Amino acid sequence: MDFQLTDDQRALRQGVRDLLAGRFDRDALRAAVDVPGHLDRELWRALGEAGFFALRLPEADGGVGLGLPEAVLVFEEAGRVLLPGPLVATHLAAGTVPGAATGETVVTDADGELLPWLDASDVVLADASGAAPLRSVDPLTPLHRLPGPYAPRTPEAVLLTAAEQLGSAGRTCEMAVQHAREREQFGQPIGAFQAVKHLCAQMLVRTELARAAVYAAAVTGDPVETAAAELLADEAAVRNARDCVQVHGGMGFTWEADVHLHLKRAWVRAGAGRTARETEEVLAAAL
Amino acid sequence: MDLTYTDEEEEFRAKLREWLASVLPGLPPKPSPDDWPGRRAYDLGWQRRLYDAGYAGLHWPADAGGRGATPTQHLIFLEETEKAGAPYVGANFVGLLHAGPTIAAEGTAEQRARWLPPVLRGDEVWCQGFSEPDAGSDLASLRTRAVRDGDHYVVSGSKIWTSHAEVADWCELLVRTDPAAPKHRGITWLAMPMDAPGITVRPLRTLAGSAEFAEMFLDDVRIPVANRVGEENDGWRVTMVTLSFERGTAFVGEVVACRRVLGELAAQARKNGRWDDAVLRRRLGRLNAEFRALWRLTQWNVSESQRAGGVPGIGGSVFKLRYSHARQELFDAAAEVLGAGGALDADHDWTLDRLSSLSYTIAAGTSQIQHNIVAERILGLPKGGK
Numbered sequence: 001m002d003f004q005l006t007d008d009q010r011a012l013r014q015g016v017r018d019l020l021a022g023r024f025d026r027d028a029l030r031a032a033v034d035v036p037g038h039l040d041r042e043l044w045r046a047l048g049e050a051g052f053f054a055l056r057l058p059e060a061d062g063g064v065g066l067g068l069p070e071a072v073l074v075f076e077e078a079g080r081v082l083l084p085g086p087l088v089a090t091h092l093a094a095g096t097v098p099g100a101a102t103g104e105t106v107v108t109d110a111d112g113e114l115l116p117w118l119d120a121s122d123v124v125l126a127d128a129s130g131a132a133p134l135r136s137v138d139p140l141t142p143l144h145r146l147p148g149p150y151a152p153r154t155p156e157a158v159l160l161t162a163a164e165q166l167g168s169a170g171r172t173c174e175m176a177v178q179h180a181r182e183r184e185q186f187g188q189p190i191g192a193f194q195a196v197k198h199l200c201a202q203m204l205v206r207t208e209l210a211r212a213a214v215y216a217a218a219v220t221g222d223p224v225e226t227a228a229a230e231l232l233a234d235e236a237a238v239r240n241a242r243d244c245v246q247v248h249g250g251m252g253f254t255w256e257a258d259v260h261l262h263l264k265r266a267w268v269r270a271g272a273g274r275t276a277r278e279t280e281e282v283l284a285a286a287l
Numbered sequence: 288m289d290l291t292y293t294d295e296e297e298e299f300r301a302k303l304r305e306w307l308a309s310v311l312p313g314l315p316p317k318p319s320p321d322d323w324p325g326r327r328a329y330d331l332g333w334q335r336r337l338y339d340a341g342y343a344g345l346h347w348p349a350d351a352g353g354r355g356a357t358p359t360q361h362l363i364f365l366e367e368t369e370k371a372g373a374p375y376v377g378a379n380f381v382g383l384l385h386a387g388p389t390i391a392a393e394g395t396a397e398q399r400a401r402w403l404p405p406v407l408r409g410d411e412v413w414c415q416g417f418s419e420p421d422a423g424s425d426l427a428s429l430r431t432r433a434v435r436d437g438d439h440y441v442v443s444g445s446k447i448w449t450s451h452a453e454v455a456d457w458c459e460l461l462v463r464t465d466p467a468a469p470k471h472r473g474i475t476w477l478a479m480p481m482d483a484p485g486i487t488v489r490p491l492r493t494l495a496g497s498a499e500f501a502e503m504f505l506d507d508v509r510i511p512v513a514n515r516v517g518e519e520n521d522g523w524r525v526t527m528v529t530l531s532f533e534r535g536t537a538f539v540g541e542v543v544a545c546r547r548v549l550g551e552l553a554a555q556a557r558k559n560g561r562w563d564d565a566v567l568r569r570r571l572g573r574l575n576a577e578f579r580a581l582w583r584l585t586q587w588n589v590s591e592s593q594r595a596g597g598v599p600g601i602g603g604s605v606f607k608l609r610y611s612h613a614r615q616e617l618f619d620a621a622a623e624v625l626g627a628g629g630a631l632d633a634d635h636d637w638t639l640d641r642l643s644s645l646s647y648t649i650a651a652g653t654s655q656i657q658h659n660i661v662a663e664r665i666l667g668l669p670k671g672g673k
């Protein structure tokens with residue numbers, strides 16, 4: 001047993017982090033917020049070139065030949081920086097839809113009752129007839145509502161989405177800690193107050209438990225373990241984002257601060273999948 | 288990320304299982320919870336069997352008489368002994384997990400030879416005299432005084448919450464030797480024989496009704512200077528060294544046990560009809576997610592410490608915060624499964640477990656203190672503040 005990242009996995013994670021820092025920094029994030037619905041195709045191709053979509057295709061088919069654990073690490077990084085676009089759908093379509101693997105083709109699919117990125121995509125796997133636009137709460141995810149019935153997410157989509165939630169949870173924890181170190185009130189950093197400190201500690205605890213669950217589910221592929229990962233990662237992402245708002249005070253309530261983007265995306269990811277209730281039933285049935 | 292065990296680890300597991308299957312049927316009946324001498328004998332008897340089979344001090348370094356096993360082997364040992372229903376570490380806890388490792392790391396050759404073999408063989412029981420009435424979370428403010436008199440220390444003061452004090456042979460004792468020094472710098476670590484004159488032990492009843500810890504009054508107790516481990520006034524550091532023996536394995540057996548209880552709760556609820564209550568069912572489902580993840584987090588922490596050559600990672604406080612809470616939730620759920628007739632029956636195992644679960648957010652560093660540790664040592668937030 002060696003339930004830690006291998007050197008290769010660490011290098012992969014670092015590589016993706018560096019790539020995203022260069023290609024999708026904070027300015028790019030805010031620019032994306034200002035032009036809702038626009039997908040940066042150049043960035044998409046760059047992701048394709050880096051193997052983001054072809055990651056799990058066999059090398060013989062032009063893929064990278066890696067597995068679900070590596071994909072989870074990559075999607076965690078995407079979640080950290082709020083990378084926009086139908087990432088999961090395109091990644092899952094890499095073996096079947098021409099151009100998806102290289103980032104030439106943007107593929108979207110239904111996610112529960114929602115259809116994200118309909119207008120910006122080249123290929124739509126779901127039946128989009130009757131899709132009605134809604135003004136998405138998340139400025140980084142344009143949404144259409146679909147008439148039912150809805151197909152559930154595949155287990156792989158569940159896990160990759162949970163990985164994005166994990167990345168977001170880790171990031172909002174860092175943002176809260178950084179603000180708590182810098183912002184001073186009553187003559188000291190607010191992070192010296194226990195009430196703030198304990199919020200931050202809880203954020204880390206949620207993140208680390210979700211991490212263990214998501215990584216383990218990626219290794220075992222077990223459906224019950226995947227359900228546990230989904231439940232804990234959704235909760236970590238949403239609750240950490242809320243606590244991060246709280247730690248930021250009035251600043252946290254502004255459009256300017258990035259934290260609302262994490263909260264809204266976490267809501268979209270959690271809301272489109274199984275409800276917490278349904279996931280808990282799956283976990284109960286397995287007892 | 289690899290969750291499979293090596294051939295060597297599987298062989299270790301298989302041998303252990305075989306041994307457990309052969310030895311467990313021959314154990315004497317469990318003593319009643321209030322029979323402390325009986326419990327001492329039972330726990331020591333188990334330790335002796337482990338010793339004879341070569342499983343004693345598995346996680347201790349080989350040069351201290353241990354097996355120098357890897358953290359993963361230790362995890363397997365704790366997992367398998369729990370699954371097989373073997374006795375808990377019980378009265379051997381402080382000897383095997385605190386005092387022994389401290390002596391192994393900081394003691395002289397004579398001290399190691401005197402105190403370690405009896406712990407491994409199951410001959411002697413240790414207790415831990417750290418907490419005082421006015422020094423709990425702020426342990427370093429302890430006031431029990433030790434004054435040098437020739438080749439003895441003369442110790443006066445009082446200790447509290449000392450588990451197993453009534454049946455212990457030795458006490459790892461923290462005393463103040465320099466009242467003028469800053470609080471962490473004036474503390475010394477002593478091994479106190481529990482039969483020394485001047486020690487009065489008064490059992491304290493826990494909220495569960497049993498007398499598992501005690502107050503200790505020390506009145507001019509003479510302890511040889513030779514019983515000091517480490518230098519005078521260096522006891523705080525000596526004590527903290529012990530913590531480095533915690534390799535993520537502290538709660539392995541308990542997480543295994545909690546997952547078993549969770550399965551039993553579901554079975555019981557299906558039988559008595561409470562499973563039809565969707566709110567309760569989902570609560571159990573959520574606990575399934577919690578305990579599965581806590582098991583994976585255990586494997587994560589153990590792997591981390593294994594990679595570091597046995598040095599613990601920083602995950603212990605994160606784990607303890609979530610686990611202690613989840614354990615309390617588990618036995619609250621058990622009460623709901625049982626219904627009033629079971630949950631209010633003080634003789635029901637789950638009721639006792641529910642009561643004792645309350646200590647998990649207090650003992651070994653309260654949850655508030657653990658939050659401070661996570662925030663300050665892991666996240667790097669500033670110390671102090673109110």
Ligand SMILES: Cc1cc2nc3c(=O)[nH]c(=O)nc-3n(C[C@H](O)[C@H](O)[C@H](O)COP(=O)(O)OP(=O)(O)OC[C@H]3O[C@@H](n4cnc5c(N)ncnc54)[C@H](O)[C@@H]3O)c2cc1C
Pocket residue numbers: 194414415416417418419420422423424425447448449450451500646649650651652653654655656659
């Ligand atoms: C079952 C059990 C067995 C034990 N066995 C032993 C043993 O064998 N040997 C031994 O030496 N001790 C033992 N203890 C003692 C244990 O270590 C202490 O109870 C613990 O450290 C807390 O100290 P306290 O009880 O004095 O509580 P206090 O420190 O008085 O704490 C009271 C409350 O105040 C909070 N608090 C205190 N300081 C802070 C702070 N800085 N920030 C925020 N909140 C704070 C605490 O979290 C707690 O909620 C045992 C305790 C229990 C419950």
